[in-house]
Amino acid sequence: MASTKQIIANRDNSKLGGVKSAEGKSVSRYNARKHGILSQILTEYDLDEYSNFIDELVEKYGTDEGIIGRLIEQAATCYIQLQRANKAETEFMKSKLDRTITKTVGAFELEPLLGMGHTEVIHKGYRAKINDSDVEILMNTYCRYQTTLENRLLRLLNCIDSLSYRTKGDS
Secondary structure (H helix, E strand, O other), rough: OOHHHHHHEEEEEOOOOOOHHHHHHHHOOOOOHOOOOOOOOOOOOOHHHEEEEEEEHHHOOOOOHHHHHHHHHHHHHHHHHHHHHHHHHHHHHHHHHOOOEEEOOOOOOOOOOOOOOOOEEEEOOOOOOOOHHHHHHHHHHHHHHHHHHHHHHHHHHHHHHHHHHHHHHHH
């Protein structure tokens, strides 16, 4: 258990707030993505897109602090989820529209009809990065939420615009 002296020191230190310098803030703002709840949502493939989207919004609105900062993070998460939906749709469409075409050939005319001979690939086609059944599961899941994600992202961006406009108006 902490001593009374330590509790008072902790209380005083907590009033000082977090990082103050611009350099420190630019480093610490990514902590949630590395260590926090977002680390469970984002994959290594998403981090660059996520960071770039946040950077674009911070540049546009001039801040990543307070409620605007939280809304920017939510918008970036929504953006990543929407990107995943689009990628799943692309994989699904490519795998269905560009299938592998094969032909069974044999030495005699009737061998292919009897299931004899060997299979020859005429056109290799597109092979999805994940198997067909997983692509279909992803498509069914993401397509249901794609419109919801788009609407949520637009609402968040509208809210950020509105708050940013009010904040600049108050200055």
